[in-house]
Amino acid sequence: MSALEESKSIGDMPVEEFREFGHKMIDWIADYLKDIEELPVLPDIKPGDIKSQLPENPPETGEEFSKIFRDVDDLILPGVTHWNHPNFMAYFNSTASGPGILAEMLTAAFNINGMVWKTCPSSAELEETMLNWLKQILNLPENFWGIIYDTASVSTMHAVACAREYYQDLEIRKRGMSGRNDLQRLRVYASEHAHSSIDKAALTLGLGLEGIHKIEVDDQFRMIPEKLAEAIEEDLSKGYYPICVVATIGTTSTTSADPLEKIAEIAKSKNIWLHVDAAHSGVTAMLPEMAEYFSGIEHADSMVVNPHKWLFTPIDLSVFYTKHPDVLKSAFSLVHEYLKTAEDNSAINYMDYGIQLGRRFRSLKLWFIIRYFGKNGLADRIREHIRLGNMFTSWVDASENFERLAPVPFSTVCFRALKEDSSGEEINNFNQNLMDEINKTGKLFLSHTKLNEKFSIRLVVSGIRTEERHVKEAWNLIQKVYNEKINDPN
Amino acid sequence: MSALEESKSIGDMPVEEFREFGHKMIDWIADYLKDIEELPVLPDIKPGDIKSQLPENPPETGEEFSKIFRDVDDLILPGVTHWNHPNFMAYFNSTASGPGILAEMLTAAFNINGMVWKTCPSSAELEETMLNWLKQILNLPENFWGIIYDTASVSTMHAVACAREYYQDLEIRKRGMSGRNDLQRLRVYASEHAHSSIDKAALTLGLGLEGIHKIEVDDQFRMIPEKLAEAIEEDLSKGYYPICVVATIGTTSTTSADPLEKIAEIAKSKNIWLHVDAAHSGVTAMLPEMAEYFSGIEHADSMVVNPHKWLFTPIDLSVFYTKHPDVLKSAFSLVHEYLKTAEDNSAINYMDYGIQLGRRFRSLKLWFIIRYFGKNGLADRIREHIRLGNMFTSWVDASENFERLAPVPFSTVCFRALKEDSSGEEINNFNQNLMDEINKTGKLFLSHTKLNEKFSIRLVVSGIRTEERHVKEAWNLIQKVYNEKINDPN
Numbered sequence: 001m002s003a004l005e006e007s008k009s010i011g012d013m014p015v016e017e018f019r020e021f022g023h024k025m026i027d028w029i030a031d032y033l034k035d036i037e038e039l040p041v042l043p044d045i046k047p048g049d050i051k052s053q054l055p056e057n058p059p060e061t062g063e064e065f066s067k068i069f070r071d072v073d074d075l076i077l078p079g080v081t082h083w084n085h086p087n088f089m090a091y092f093n094s095t096a097s098g099p100g101i102l103a104e105m106l107t108a109a110f111n112i113n114g115m116v117w118k119t120c121p122s123s124a125e126l127e128e129t130m131l132n133w134l135k136q137i138l139n140l141p142e143n144f145w146g147i148i149y150d151t152a153s154v155s156t157m158h159a160v161a162c163a164r165e166y167y168q169d170l171e172i173r174k175r176g177m178s179g180r181n182d183l184q185r186l187r188v189y190a191s192e193h194a195h196s197s198i199d200k201a202a203l204t205l206g207l208g209l210e211g212i213h214k215i216e217v218d219d220q221f222r223m224i225p226e227k228l229a230e231a232i233e234e235d236l237s238k239g240y241y242p243i244c245v246v247a248t249i250g251t252t253s254t255t256s257a258d259p260l261e262k263i264a265e266i267a268k269s270k271n272i273w274l275h276v277d278a279a280h281s282g283v284t285a286m287l288p289e290m291a292e293y294f295s296g297i298e299h300a301d302s303m304v305v306n307p308h309k310w311l312f313t314p315i316d317l318s319v320f321y322t323k324h325p326d327v328l329k330s331a332f333s334l335v336h337e338y339l340k341t342a343e344d345n346s347a348i349n350y351m352d353y354g355i356q357l358g359r360r361f362r363s364l365k366l367w368f369i370i371r372y373f374g375k376n377g378l379a380d381r382i383r384e385h386i387r388l389g390n391m392f393t394s395w396v397d398a399s400e401n402f403e404r405l406a407p408v409p410f411s412t413v414c415f416r417a418l419k420e421d422s423s424g425e426e427i428n429n430f431n432q433n434l435m436d437e438i439n440k441t442g443k444l445f446l447s448h449t450k451l452n453e454k455f456s457i458r459l460v461v462s463g464i465r466t467e468e469r470h471v472k473e474a475w476n477l478i479q480k481v482y483n484e485k486i487n488d489p490n
Numbered sequence: 491m492s493a494l495e496e497s498k499s500i501g502d503m504p505v506e507e508f509r510e511f512g513h514k515m516i517d518w519i520a521d522y523l524k525d526i527e528e529l530p531v532l533p534d535i536k537p538g539d540i541k542s543q544l545p546e547n548p549p550e551t552g553e554e555f556s557k558i559f560r561d562v563d564d565l566i567l568p569g570v571t572h573w574n575h576p577n578f579m580a581y582f583n584s585t586a587s588g589p590g591i592l593a594e595m596l597t598a599a600f601n602i603n604g605m606v607w608k609t610c611p612s613s614a615e616l617e618e619t620m621l622n623w624l625k626q627i628l629n630l631p632e633n634f635w636g637i638i639y640d641t642a643s644v645s646t647m648h649a650v651a652c653a654r655e656y657y658q659d660l661e662i663r664k665r666g667m668s669g670r671n672d673l674q675r676l677r678v679y680a681s682e683h684a685h686s687s688i689d690k691a692a693l694t695l696g697l698g699l700e701g702i703h704k705i706e707v708d709d710q711f712r713m714i715p716e717k718l719a720e721a722i723e724e725d726l727s728k729g730y731y732p733i734c735v736v737a738t739i740g741t742t743s744t745t746s747a748d749p750l751e752k753i754a755e756i757a758k759s760k761n762i763w764l765h766v767d768a769a770h771s772g773v774t775a776m777l778p779e780m781a782e783y784f785s786g787i788e789h790a791d792s793m794v795v796n797p798h799k800w801l802f803t804p805i806d807l808s809v810f811y812t813k814h815p816d817v818l819k820s821a822f823s824l825v826h827e828y829l830k831t832a833e834d835n836s837a838i839n840y841m842d843y844g845i846q847l848g849r850r851f852r853s854l855k856l857w858f859i860i861r862y863f864g865k866n867g868l869a870d871r872i873r874e875h876i877r878l879g880n881m882f883t884s885w886v887d888a889s890e891n892f893e894r895l896a897p898v899p900f901s902t903v904c905f906r907a908l909k910e911d912s913s914g915e916e917i918n919n920f921n922q923n924l925m926d927e928i929n930k931t932g933k934l935f936l937s938h939t940k941l942n943e944k945f946s947i948r949l950v951v952s953g954i955r956t957e958e959r960h961v962k963e964a965w966n967l968i969q970k971v972y973n974e975k976i977n978d979p980n
Contacts, residue, residue: 010874012523012802012954013588013862019520025592026512029599034505043611047837050615058623062864065589068857072596076854079612083602091609091828096601098503099555102515104598106562108804109519111586112573119581121533122569125540133548150640151848161694176698177667179675179730186668196826200845203822204651206696208666240669252828308848312502314598316848332693336686338581338742338939338948342926347537355690358641358798358806364566367558372503374552384500436832449828458828464502 013065021065028072029101033084036465040442041085043078050079081445086465089474090447092252092280092412095463097312103368104314107361114359116339117347124348127363134319134366137375138285138305141298144321147328147353148362152279153197155304155320156246158332158354160188160201162302162322163244163273165331170241173330177206187235189213190246191223193253195277198246220407221256221451223247229266244273247300249293250281253449253458254406254414257281257293264299276303279318280462281410283310284386286379293409310382312464313369317362328353381464385411388461388471395475401482405451411461414451417482428455430485438481444474503555511555518562519591523574526955530932531575533568540569571935576955579964580937582742582770582902585953587802593858594804597851604849606829607837614838617853624809624856627865628775628795631788634811637818637843638852642769643687645794645810646736648822648844650678650691652792652812653734653763655821660731663820667696677725679703680736681713683743685767688736710897711746711941713737719756734763737790739783740771743939743948744896744904747771747783754789766793769808770952771900773800774876776869783899800872802954803859807852818843871954875901878951878961885965891972895941901951904941907972918945920975928971934964 012018053075082088084095096104114123131146149155164172164186177183186207190198192214202211213235216227232242245267247258260276267274276282276297282305284290285297297303302322307313322328333352335344343349351357373381389411396402396415406414416431435446435457447458461471502508543565572578574585586594604613621636639645654662654676667673676697680688682704692701703725706717722732735757737748750766757764766772766787772795774780775787787793792812797803812818823842825834833839841847863871879901886892886905896904906921925936925947937948951961 010871010957012585015520015524015588018523018588018591019516021588021592022516022520022595023513025595026509026516029595030505030509030512032599033502033508042608045611047607047611047833048615050612051619054616054619056619056622058627058860059864060866062867063861065592065862068589068861076612076616079610079615080600081602081608081610083600083609091603094601094603095502096598098505098508098511099558101508101595101598101601102511102555105512105515105519105591105595108586108591108594109522110570110573111584111591111804112571113581113584113805117537118532118571119573120569120571121535121537122540122566125538125569126544126566129541129544129546132546137548151846153845153847154644157694157845164696172696172698173693174699176676176692176701177696178670178673178701180668181671183668185666185670196824196829197847199824200822200847202666203663203824204647204694204845206654206662206667208662209664211666211668252826314601315603315850318848332690334686334689334693336742338937339686343537355643355647355694356641357643357687357690358808360805370548371553371558372555374549376550377552381500447828467500 041445096314099368099372103365115351116349130366150316157201159275184241193251223258225262249278260296531935586804589858589862593855605841606839620856640806647691649765674731683741713748715752739768750786
């Protein structure tokens with residue numbers, strides 16, 4: 001085998017080639033972020049349009065990197081929904097800040113797997129320190145212990161798994177849940193407006209959909225504590241076993257906040273694990289003016305907050321806090337011989353606290369972001385988003401053609417257009433079409449929900465590149481498309 | 491508020507600052523990869539050494555990026571275990587190739603969340619296409635359907651969840667597993683040498699540790715099919731309900747391969763879901779000379795293979811294939827109103843096929859890597875690792891001072907040093923100390939396992955930067971430290 005042949009059959013891309021294309025990629029990304037407003041937020045394509053451009057078979061031999069790089073523009077970009085676009089105001093937007101992207105580069109280059117302390121001490125110790133920093137920033141109780149997972153769905157699954165493990169008399173770890181005559185039906189409580197991740201946790205953990213008791217909400221979409229108390233009593237009278245109450249601060253549809261103090265009181269009186277889902281809105285706990293929503297958080301047994309949602313952190317990074325890391329460990333730890341190390345008793349091996357053994361070096365992102373923006377810089381940005389959300393709300397409220405469908409505690413606005421003599425399915429269809437036409441312009445991306453059977457358009461302000469002018473443009477566009485539809489219904 | 495004050499309180503890092511530090515970061519990474527052999531594989535530090543250098547409190551105001559960047563060298567690097575080092579031969583090494591790192595940069599910059607097709611059509615369609623490519627590369631059955639998860643633990647959890655859902659008469663999705671007199675004890679079968687992720691799946695899904703029936707292995711650490719058949723019969727006679735058999739191709743300790751054909755025959759005859767855990771060694775299915783280990787794969791109901799282990803893909807990227815995506819969807823899909831889209835019936839919404847709603851644009855990594863190296867380039871590299879593993883094996887076998895403790899089907903070698911008149915705990919301690927002293931040099935990182943009560947050192951060749959010279963150096967170092975220990979036991 002010649003030296004040339006050998007060099008092709010072993011080893012990585014030559015470092016100097018990596019350097020060359022790395023610089024090109026940085027310029028590409030910088031230009032992408034600089035000019036992102038010129039791109040359509042939402043691509044105008046149909047299912048299959050991207051796939052049909054891609055070869056059905058993998059290449060036999062390697063290709064030039066320059067060709068692959070060119071294909072990013074030609075084949076991939078046309079099908080990208082631009083989450084970093086300042087007019088992406090759908091779902092819970094997640095935007096990547098510059099420091100966050102730079103940290104991801106480093107995470108990829110180190111490529112460590114932080115399963116135990118030894119496999120990357122810096123990862124284990126930076127994770128611990130960053131979650132202490134974040135705890136201080138968010139004014140959370142001193143006795144919260146944190147771990148980074150990938151997504152809120154996984155964090156919430158761990159919360160409910162903790163709740164299941166918390167009641168040691170159930171012997172779930174050892175005996176499981178099937179084939180047991182002695183195990184009562186386990187129940188989890190969450191509001192009708194709780195996130196689908198609660199349901200997914202119940203499915204995963206074997207509680208089943210019938211294992212969830214959905215609690216009615218008030219006219220502001222907040223769980224009614226009295227209904228929760230009734231539900232628990234009802235279940236107890238049936239011989240069921242309540243294990244977990246989930247309170248949500250910032251539900252997905254309207255960002256309503258369940259009354260935490262009262263819910264905590266009920267959960268506590270019945271010795272039920274209290275989990276707080278603050279995946280999106282939890283970051284606002286850093287603002288004194290939002291403290292009211294988090295009053296009672298000291299009673300929570302666990303909590304999830306996602307920096308990858310509203311803390312400018314590239315996806316994925318979800319933070320799970322619990323007062324009972326021992327329960328989490330008891331639910332998940334399993335140490336086979338090949339994973340034992342000398343430091344098992346003197347350092348945190350995060351693999352013991354969750355389902356995942358493989359763990360990326362995610363804390364670098366928090367380190368870069370918290371240091372670059374500072375506590376005040378982060379607070380300023382979130383405060384500005386709330387100001388913009390309220391500004392948009394005031395326009396909706398002042399308009400004769402629109403109505404607001406829910407309170408706006410943070411920066412997510414639920415509203416709909418009005419149409420003379422129109423109601424029920426007709427006005428729902430009108431609003432669905434209005435939203436679709438707005439999204440088709442490529443200048444704004446909104447999503448929707450349904451509130452009391454009413455189709456509601458949802459606008460969220462949480463992107464790091466979103467400024468006052470973008471919210472103004474959004475409102476102008478919404479009005480423009482509305483007027484066009486009213487004047488020319490076809 | 492002045493313009494300056496305002497610019498600090500809103501928006502991202504200025505694009506030109508991102509560009510400047512992006513270029514610096516690329517040079518840093520290129521130099522890191524170029525000079526990685528000069529760094530110690532394993533840092534010589536104690537628990538707490540990194541943490542004690544980090545401030546206990548977050549900064550109030552933002553810091554200069556140049557300062558944060560400098561601290562990567564000063565505070566983080568000293569505590570990094572270098573997984574990309576060519577002499578990282580511990581665990582199942584995972585190395586990041588240049589094209590993989592470049593793809594991660596793009597993933598971070600796009601920062602899409604591919605929960606539904608609409609939130610990034612390119613992600614959904616590239617994922618589908620890449621998993622079809624990988625299926626072809628690995629010679630897997632045409633009717634395998636794929637999805638990307640983060641880690642093998644999560645893939646395997648989904649496999650067992652599928653198995654639980656497959657038996658619709660159990661009504662797990664709806665009714666769950668607790669409080670049911672009609673539900674028999676569910677059982678999963680795996681070899682004694684199966685990975686801890688099987689146990690974690692059982693814990694998570696509520697099967698409990700008693701829900702797993704561990705099957706004895708033969709003298710080559712392969713599941714004994716007759717023992718599996720007996721175990722199933724025994725469980726059936728007790729009224730248990732067998733739901734899943736896990737066969738492993740490449741167990742963690744020795745990379746032994748369970749006899750798939752025979753296991754498949756047993757599972758099939760009893761209508762039990764067959765999952766194949768090929769997280770590490772599955773990539774070798776691309777080599778015709780390794781086909782024997784994968785014979786019978788067409789009978790598998792599901793399979794996991796991790797490109798982030800031995801396909802030069804930055805962590806994390808685990809691939810799950812199943813013949814029954816409908817079962818997977820039935821186990822996990824839940825579509826709340828706010829996630830409904832017009833394309834729900836014409837495109838794949840990957841969120842329906844797993845616990846995680848948040849999904850990074852991971853397929854970009856596979857696209858870059860498969861195209862850059864080509865099918866042949868990937869095969870050449872893996873073949874070379876197997877050659878090097880066999881070369882090391884031949885040295886161990888030829889040495890009077892060492893013995894091999896397991897067959898070497900791929901490129902992982904289990905061996906130990908011999909010492910005159912020494913056995914039992916004494917020789918175990920000798921080998922533990924030998925390994926620790928080797929690791930302390932910083933020139934090589936090996937891990938261990940226990941085989942039939944024997945402490946076994948483990949050496950794996952799977953890093954993209956590992957060449958013949960590194961394996962030779964490893965063997966020389968092992969012999970050198972051994973000789974020093976023998977000649978000067980203190």
